[in-house]
Amino acid sequence: MAVEAQRPAARPAEPARPRPKREREEEVLVWPDLVFIEFVAAVLFTITFLLLSVFINAPLLNHANQDVTPNPSKAPWYFLNLQELLLHMDKSWAGVLLPTVALAFFAVIPYLDRSRQAQGVWFGTKYAVRLTVIAAVYAVVVSAGLVIFDAGDRTHTESLTRWIPSCDTQAAHQGSPCLRDADPTKHEGIISVKDVSKRLQFSVPFPNIWGIHDKNLDWPGDLDHIPVPLNNVCGNIGSFHLWCDMHLNIPVIMSDQVIPLSTIAFLAVLIIYVLFRLGWVRTRRDVFLIMFTAVMASYLTLSMIGSFFRGQAQALIPPWDIKVDEG
Amino acid sequence: MAVTEDPGKPRNWSERIGVLQDRIYDKIFHNYVWQSIFRSGYPNTPRNQMLVVATNVFLHLHPTRLHRTHVKVTHTYCLGGLTFFMFLILTVTGVLLMFYYVPSVERAYQDIAELETNVKFGLLMRNMHRWTAHAMVILVFLHMMRVFYTGAYKPPREFNWVVGVILLVLTLVLSFTGYLLPWDQLALWAATIGLGIAGSAPYFGDETQLIVFGGFEIGPSTLLRFYTLHVIALPLLAAIFMAVHFWRIRRDGGMARPL
Ligand code: HEM
Numbered sequence: 001m002a003v004e005a006q007r008p009a010a011r012p013a014e015p016a017r018p019r020p021k022r023e024r025e026e027e028v029l030v031w032p033d034l035v036f037i038e039f040v041a042a043v044l045f046t047i048t049f050l051l052l053s054v055f056i057n058a059p060l061l062n063h064a065n066q067d068v069t070p071n072p073s074k075a076p077w078y079f080l081n082l083q084e085l086l087l088h089m090d091k092s093w094a095g096v097l098l099p100t101v102a103l104a105f106f107a108v109i110p111y112l113d114r115s116r117q118a119q120g121v122w123f124g125t126k127y128a129v130r131l132t133v134i135a136a137v138y139a140v141v142v143s144a145g146l147v148i149f150d151a152g153d154r155t156h157t158e159s160l161t162r163w164i165p166s167c168d169t170q171a172a173h174q175g176s177p178c179l180r181d182a183d184p185t186k187h188e189g190i191i192s193v194k195d196v197s198k199r200l201q202f203s204v205p206f207p208n209i210w211g212i213h214d215k216n217l218d219w220p221g222d223l224d225h226i227p228v229p230l231n232n233v234c235g236n237i238g239s240f241h242l243w244c245d246m247h248l249n250i251p252v253i254m255s256d257q258v259i260p261l262s263t264i265a266f267l268a269v270l271i272i273y274v275l276f277r278l279g280w281v282r283t284r285r286d287v288f289l290i291m292f293t294a295v296m297a298s299y300l301t302l303s304m305i306g307s308f309f310r311g312q313a314q315a316l317i318p319p320w321d322i323k324v325d326e327g
Numbered sequence: 328m329a330v331t332e333d334p335g336k337p338r339n340w341s342e343r344i345g346v347l348q349d350r351i352y353d354k355i356f357h358n359y360v361w362q363s364i365f366r367s368g369y370p371n372t373p374r375n376q377m378l379v380v381a382t383n384v385f386l387h388l389h390p391t392r393l394h395r396t397h398v399k400v401t402h403t404y405c406l407g408g409l410t411f412f413m414f415l416i417l418t419v420t421g422v423l424l425m426f427y428y429v430p431s432v433e434r435a436y437q438d439i440a441e442l443e444t445n446v447k448f449g450l451l452m453r454n455m456h457r458w459t460a461h462a463m464v465i466l467v468f469l470h471m472m473r474v475f476y477t478g479a480y481k482p483p484r485e486f487n488w489v490v491g492v493i494l495l496v497l498t499l500v501l502s503f504t505g506y507l508l509p510w511d512q513l514a515l516w517a518a519t520i521g522l523g524i525a526g527s528a529p530y531f532g533d534e535t536q537l538i539v540f541g542g543f544e545i546g547p548s549t550l551l552r553f554y555t556l557h558v559i560a561l562p563l564l565a566a567i568f569m570a571v572h573f574w575r576i577r578r579d580g581g582m583a584r585p586l
Pocket residue numbers: 403405406407408409410411467470471474477479480484487488489490491492493494495498569572576581582583
């Protein structure tokens with residue numbers, strides 16, 4: 001007591017700082033606090049779905065019939081994005097490889113982003129909300145934009161490239177790049193990326209080697225049947241068949257694989273780079289935030305396009321024009 | 328000497344009713360049968376509340392205590408729990424549908440059509456099964472986004488995130504295999520698109536079609552395979568992975584919290 005009394009009275013009293021709470025005091029009991037919330041959520045959902053099921057019936061169309069193909073026929077909505085991708089690129093990339101890459105990407109996120117910062121709270125890094133919003137808007141705009149570009153005849157984006165001349169159907173070699181028109185009186189620009197292998201033509205002077213006889217290397221004619229090394233060794237290893245008589249179609253590889261995939265990769269790197277230069281990407285977490293958001297946003301966008309904007313023969317049309325031909 | 332009244336003796340009518348209520352309560356909740364099922368009464372002390380969570384087979388998926396930030400609805404929006412709840416509803420309604428459904432191309436469509444018209448609550452069960460299946464797919468995506476945006480995949484929860492990705496795939500495949508079963512035009516042609524996609528797998532396209540779809544065309548063996556996958560193989564796998572998923576949440580020290 002005496003010691004206390006000797007303390008200089010003038011010393012400003014320290015503001016009462018709350019004692020740091022022990023973990024236990026921050027905890028609540030699962031019963032009743034959590035169990036109650038779970039109960040309410042379960043009841044709400046049960047009632048909602050009961051009502052929904054009373055008023056809206058699950059679809060049941062005609063008996064399955066292999067001879068009658070509905071037009072358009074569509075996958076369930078969560079796979080419509082893959083069906084949408086099928087229209088724009090090689091089918092094994094669209095249907096199998098890209099989804100596998102996406103799932104593998106999801107699975108390895110925690111092994112690449114190992115910092116323990118920013119966990120357990122929503123949008124833990126400094127610019128997280130901003131990055132998420134920007135990445136989402138960017139992915140929606142870009143994926144919708146690419147789909148629109150790839151339907152150039154309907155959306156008229158082909159007019160942007162109409163300056164590329166029409167091919168001279170009489171000429172043996174085209175020289176500078178041109179687009180072949182089915183109807184010579186009606187010239188069209190690039191309708192879709194597939195035109196790179198289907199309609200684009202050009203040639204470059206080339207020595208007469210490797211099967212070239214006319215001093216010209218023609219796109220696509222000279223490049224669509226390139227033999228793969230050893231393609232005369234046919235046979236099997238066990239039940240696994242080796243390639244046999246395999247040829248590469250370079251123009252199709254370009255239009256169906258290289259261009260679509262490198263466009264996606266480029267656009268992804270671009271947004272990350274720009275946001276990095278702006279100083280908003282500070283940690284690895286931020287990079288994954290952008291990538292994850294963009295993947296989810298384009299997944300959703302492509303599903304919506306597949307659901308609401310694809311009509312007969314998968315033509316891109318507004319929702320009110322979609323008519324299903326049951327066959 | 329102070330008057331000591333016998334506390335057990337009711338003095339007026341309202342007390343008498345009170346006693347009667349207690350008796351009825353005792354008869355219902357303290358009888359031999361009830362107590363053989365529920366070993367303790369309503370848990371109204373912290374000790375008993377922890378005990379009920381720890382000893383009840385359904386509640387023991389939970390820890391007994393939880394950090395207060397985690398019971399805020401805005402932290403999880405209950406999404407994981409609701410995904411699981413959809414799975415439970417799907418199991419119940421699915422079992423009821425199985426009573427009336429034969430997975431053969433001759434009968435499948437007719438069974439569904441008759442279920443809708445001839446079976447009491449058959450249509451309701453089918454609708455419930457359909458709509459909750461869609462909801463489960465949506466909820467599992469939303470749950471994954473919640474986990475991602477709260478950074479809850481970070482160490483030590485890396486592996487539980489991977490288990491989650493497997494559950495996502497299982498949920499999608501469960502939903503897709505179910506889609507074929509009514510054997511109507513919607514089902515057939517959606518499955519045909521799936522068949523095409525599977526066939527485009529490099530090198531293993533044919534094998535995938537043969538193994539998963541039972542042929543190069545959607546037919547009776549596809550229906551039987553999808554049915555078997557849908558009603559037993561995939562739900563069993565999903566249940567196993569969910570058990571691991573829930574167990575891991577506990578093992579990883581409960582849900583993620585800021586450092
Ligand atoms: C059938 C599917 C799934 C079910 C039934 C399920 C269920 C749950 C439940 C009940 C929780 C407790 C917290 C909460 O409700 O949010 C949880 C947490 C968690 N889930 Fe899932 N989940 C599923 C799919 C997924 C997926 C697809 C992922 C990620 C790819 C995932 C990753 C996680 C992680 C990392 C946690 C821990 C969260 C934390 O610590 O805050 N789960 N899950």
